[in-house]
Amino acid sequence: MSDEKIIEIRNLTRVYGDGVEIRALDGVDIDIEPGEFLAIVGPSGSGKSTLLHQIGILDTPTSGTILLKGVDITKMSDRERSKTRNRELGFIFQYHHLLPDFNALENVMMPLLIKGVKRSEAKKIALDLLEEVGLSDRIHHRTTQLSGGENQRVAIARALVNNPSIVIGDEPTGNLDSKKSDSIYELLRRLNREHNQTFILVTHDEQMAAKTDRVIRIVDGKVVEDSRDGVPVREI
Amino acid sequence: MISVYELFIALRHLTSRRRQTIFSVLAVGLAVALLVWSQAMMVGFTDEMYAKTVDRMASVTVEPKPDEDYIHLYHKLTEDIWSIDGVVGVSPVLTGQATFEYKDRNKNVVMQGIQVAAHDSVLHINDDIVKGSFRDIEATQGSVVLGDALAEKLDVDIGDTIDAAFPEANPAALKVVGIYDSGTPLDKTLAITSQSTAQDFFDVANVVNSIIVRVDDREQAQAISERIDAMGYPASSWKETNPEIIQTLKLEGTSNAIILGLIIVIASFGIVSTLFMVVMEKTKEIGMLMAMGASRRSIMTIFVMESGILGLLGAILGVMLGATLAIQMGSYTYEVGEEAMAGITTIPFVVRLQDAVIIVMFTFLLNLIAGIYPASRASKLKPVEAIGRE
Ligand SMILES: Nc1ncnc2c1ncn2[C@@H]1O[C@H](COP(=O)(O)OP(=O)(O)O)[C@@H](O)[C@H]1O
Numbered sequence: 031m032s033d034e035k036i037i038e039i040r041n042l043t044r045v046y047g048d049g050v051e052i053r054a055l056d057g058v059d060i061d062i063e064p065g066e067f068l069a070i071v072g073p074s075g076s077g078k079s080t081l082l083h084q085i086g087i088l089d090t091p092t093s094g095t096i097l098l099k100g101v102d103i104t105k106m107s108d109r110e111r112s113k114t115r116n117r118e119l120g121f122i123f124q125y126h127h128l129l130p131d132f133n134a135l136e137n138v139m140m141p142l143l144i145k146g147v148k149r150s151e152a153k154k155i156a157l158d159l160l161e162e163v164g165l166s167d168r169i170h171h172r173t174t175q176l177s178g179g180e181n182q183r184v185a186i187a188r189a190l191v192n193n194p195s196i197v198i199g200d201e202p203t204g205n206l207d208s209k210k211s212d213s214i215y216e217l218l219r220r221l222n223r224e225h226n227q228t229f230i231l232v233t234h235d236e237q238m239a240a241k242t243d244r245v246i247r248i249v250d251g252k253v254v255e256d257s258r259d260g261v262p263v264r265e266i
Numbered sequence: 267m268i269s270v271y272e273l274f275i276a277l278r279h280l281t282s283r284r285r286q287t288i289f290s291v292l293a294v295g296l297a298v299a300l301l302v303w304s305q306a307m308m309v310g311f312t313d314e315m316y317a318k319t320v321d322r323m324a325s326v327t328v329e330p331k332p333d334e335d336y337i338h339l340y341h342k343l344t345e346d347i348w349s350i351d352g353v354v355g356v357s358p359v360l361t362g363q364a365t366f367e368y369k370d371r372n373k374n375v376v377m378q379g380i381q382v383a384a385h386d387s388v389l390h391i392n393d394d395i396v397k398g399s400f401r402d403i404e405a406t407q408g409s410v411v412l413g414d415a416l417a418e419k420l421d422v423d424i425g426d427t428i429d430a431a432f433p434e435a436n437p438a439a440l441k442v443v444g445i446y447d448s449g450t451p452l453d454k455t456l457a458i459t460s461q462s463t464a465q466d467f468f469d470v471a472n473v474v475n476s477i478i479v480r481v482d483d484r485e486q487a488q489a490i491s492e493r494i495d496a497m498g499y500p501a502s503s504w505k506e507t508n509p510e511i512i513q514t515l516k517l518e519g520t521s522n523a524i525i526l527g528l529i530i531v532i533a534s535f536g537i538v539s540t541l542f543m544v545v546m547e548k549t550k551e552i553g554m555l556m557a558m559g560a561s562r563r564s565i566m567t568i569f570v571m572e573s574g575i576l577g578l579l580g581a582i583l584g585v586m587l588g589a590t591l592a593i594q595m596g597s598y599t600y601e602v603g604e605e606a607m608a609g610i611t612t613i614p615f616v617v618r619l620q621d622a623v624i625i626v627m628f629t630f631l632l633n634l635i636a637g638i639y640p641a642s643r644a645s646k647l648k649p650v651e652a653i654g655r656e
């Protein structure tokens with residue numbers, strides 16, 4: 031176990047289905063270092079989301095292990111999973127999944143409130159982040175009053191508010207036009223540099239992927255390419 | 267322990283779907299109001315029933331010793347009974363049968379020889395007099411007070427003289443000096459004379475065949491009856507002599523509470539089904555809350571709280587509504603058939619704090635329990651599935 035790795039995925043397999051078996055992930059091995067900004071690419075149905083869900087502890091693999099800071103998250107109790115999601119992970123999805131009954135500020139505060147941070151404290155941190163994503167003037171709006179791009183910025187602020195060590199995004203710009211996509215990408219990139227958090231983004235936008243530090247390509251549940259700036263990280 | 271954010275989310279869910287919330291609270295509120303209102307009526311009715319029946323009859327009746335026809339030393343026994351704590355009236359009574367004849371009419375009656383003051387202390391007979399007075403039976407030897415129905419049957423009025431006879435009795439002429447109306451069937455058969463008139467008629471000296479007793483707390487009647495029993499004279503409380511009264515009141519009270527309790531259960535099920543809809547609607551949000559680190563327990567707590575809060579609001583609203591209505595209606599009096607309802611002419615509503623508290627707690631608990639099912643469904647959602655595949 032090496033100190034530089036924040037995530038070590040070993041022989042990860044996720045099989046779906048009773049009757050017809052679907053091997054959504056088939057023996058995946060990946061090591062990720064802290065602060066990396068990496069893209070997972072691959073055709074539709076290749077297993078990208080499935081992989082992200084395993085890393086995000088939103089699902090349990092059929093076999094294999096995932097060490098997060100040296101701890102095997104696949105063996106965690108329900109309670110530990112919740113706690114780890116709250117402390118170590120930030121999620122951004124294609125659709126923002128903001129809570130519609132709460133305004134932007136309250137949505138961003140929510141992970142902190144779940145953690146047990148005092149309201150006044152949570153508000154301060156949330157306001158800072160909303161400023162960072164450029165939404166200071168929209169904090170009292172609800173999701174229905176915000177545009178797609180704005181909602182996604184709120185979702186990003188929410189993903190980062192607990193200062194997680196890993197931010198995962200499943201096609202975070204998949205729902206936006208290319209101009210907005212670019213600005214969201216720039217935002218994520220900036221946040222990654224400023225906070226030195228690990229970003230794992232699924233995308234089918236090859237252009238965007240090309241701008242990341244590292245690209246992992248998945249086909250049929252297997253890693254077929256893993257390269258840093260075009261140089262293979264390891265032989266597949 | 268409930269954490270602040272769970273309450274925050276629960277309350278926000280309720281305020282965001284205001285119409286459903288108001289509807290649920292109203293449904294529970296109306297059911298609770300109905301229960302409170304009807305409970306108030308039940309309690310009022312019971313109180314009135316006691317006032318008009320139990321409180322009008324002797325609390326304890328003392329009989330002669332098992333192998334004797336009469337109570338011989340009744341002066342001494344009367345004094346002994348008076349000395350018991352809680353006794354507020356004692357009346358020795360000589361009762362027997364007689365045939366009354368007036369002109370061409372005659373009627374078998376129950377004749378009671380009483381001491382007016384003593385008898386009034388137990389049965390408040392002076393309240394029931396409609397003509398003449400009881401005092402006259404002691405002023406004039408050979409006089410009688412009749413129940414109104416009996417007087418009508420014999421077609422007699424004050425001043426008329428009745429012939430009284432019975433086998434082994436000394437025939438007597440009794441002058442009617444009063445007519446009473448107790449509102450009970452006894453009005454058809456009871457004739458009341460002084461004790462000495464009765465003793466002359468039945469040809470006995472210085473005996474009675476029952477002593478009736480009033481106690482100030484009707485619930486103490488049984489205990490006092492047992493103390494008299496211990497003096498060697500068989501005594502029975504009103505509960506023993508009229509078991510059907512308690513039976514009736516208990517039965518009506520229970521079936522009433524069960525039916526209305528069921529209405530609240532149904533109203534609460536309304537909340538459950540609403541909550542199920544909310545859980546379905548909010549599946550993605552629940553998934554996202556889980557992704558943010560909300561534990562299954564927290565999700566459970568949030569939805570159980572929502573149900574509980576709705577129940578509590580409904581219960582409080584219902585109690586206020588029901589109590590207000592009952593108090594309003596209680597300030598009126600309603601005429602109901604007099605003889606039909608054992609002499610009850612008005613139904614006062616009695617709202618008891620203890621009933622209100624029990625109903626609120628019952629409704630709150632019921633809704634907490636009812637919320638468990640949809641809440642556990644929400645808490646068992648798998649995060650990936652809840653968020654949904656894109
Ligand atoms: N819950 C599920 N049940 C059954 N099959 C699933 C489920 N989730 C994903 N799959 C299947 O697993 C494969 C990988 O899916 P996914 O990870 O969503 O692909 P991607 O995100 O790369 O498009 C697909 O064939 C998909 O149909």
Ligand SMILES: [Mg+2]
Nearest residue numbers: 078079080656
């Ligand atoms: Mg996908």
